[in-house]
Amino acid sequence: EVQLVESGGGLVQxxxxxxxxxxxxxxxxxxxxxxxxxxxxxxxxxxxxAIGIAGDTYxxxxxxxxxxxxxxxxxxxxxxxxxxxxxxxxxxxxxxxxKVEGGIWYFDYWGQGTLVTVSS
Amino acid sequence: xxxxxxxxxxxxxxxxxxxxxxxxxxQSISSKLNWYQQKPGKAPKLLIYAASNLQGGVPSRFxxxxxGADFTLTIxxxxxxxxxxxxxxxxxxxxxxxxxxxxxxxx
Numbered sequence: 732e733v734q735l736v737e738s739g740g741g742l743v744q745x746x747x748x749x750x751x752x753x754x755x756x757x758x759x760x761x762x763x764x765x766x767x768x769x770x771x772x773x774x775x776x777x778x779x780x781a782i783g784i785a786g787d788t789y790x791x792x793x794x795x796x797x798x799x800x801x802x803x804x805x806x807x808x809x810x811x812x813x814x815x816x817x818x819x820x821x822x823x824x825x826x827x828x829x830k831v832e833g834g835i836w837y838f839d840y841w842g843q844g845t846l847v848t849v850s851s
Numbered sequence: 852x853x854x855x856x857x858x859x860x861x862x863x864x865x866x867x868x869x870x871x872x873x874x875x876x877x878q879s880i881s882s883k884l885n886w887y888q889q890k891p892g893k894a895p896k897l898l899i900y901a902a903s904n905l906q907g908g909v910p911s912r913f914x915x916x917x918x919g920a921d922f923t924l925t926i927x928x929x930x931x932x933x934x935x936x937x938x939x940x941x942x943x944x945x946x947x948x949x950x951x952x953x954x955x956x957x958x
Contacts, residue, residue, distance in 0.1 A: 766947075776895070776938055776949040791852075791946050825894055835901035836942040837885040841894035 740845030753826030764829040769822035857950035874939035
């Protein structure tokens with residue numbers, strides 16, 4: 732059974748840092764790309780970061796230079812280091828596994844999410 | 852970035868109704884469009900990928916269609932467990948984006 736479990740969320744002051752973790756089990760972790768997606772106020776979903784099988788990384792402009800995604804295949808884990816946090820980063824953060832089929836990418840499994848609150 | 856516009860933003864329907872949700876991309880995205888269902892307090896769940904392919908385990912009353920910039924999610928006969936929020940998602944460009952969601956409520 733595929734399981735994704737996020738951790739590391741919490742309350743942090745503006746300008747602070749947090750490191751989120753996503754522990755995966757039930758499949759071959761190293762064979763997949765991984766993304767972080769967040770859900771902000773109003774339930775809007777925003778793509779936050781991506782890491783490929785080869786370790787290539789991608790970010791939207793909104794977090795580029797502040798967030799870093801990484802993976803540790805030996806531990807079946809993906810991480811999101813978040814620095815210089817702002818109030819607008821307050822959200823539920825989900826890790827999501829990417830499946831590719833016929834040149835189409837999609838999120839076939841999501842974790843349960845971890846809440847990050849940026850407030851003084 | 853490619854903008855995804857869903858309509859309507861919310862709708863009220865009764866059990867047994869046919870429900871249609873549309874998603875329009877700001878440019879052509881071929882068939883790189885996916886649909887997710889989210890219930891309160893839960894993570895999104897994949898329903899449809901590549902515009903029209905039903906994810907395993909998803910009831911056949913769900914279907915998707917479209918290509919290019921215009922897409923549709925249809926629920927042929929709404930069931931009580933289908934009351935949720937639905938999101939479209941494009942994976943065409945280097946920056947992936949979601950629609951703003953359509954909340955399906957009980958009439």
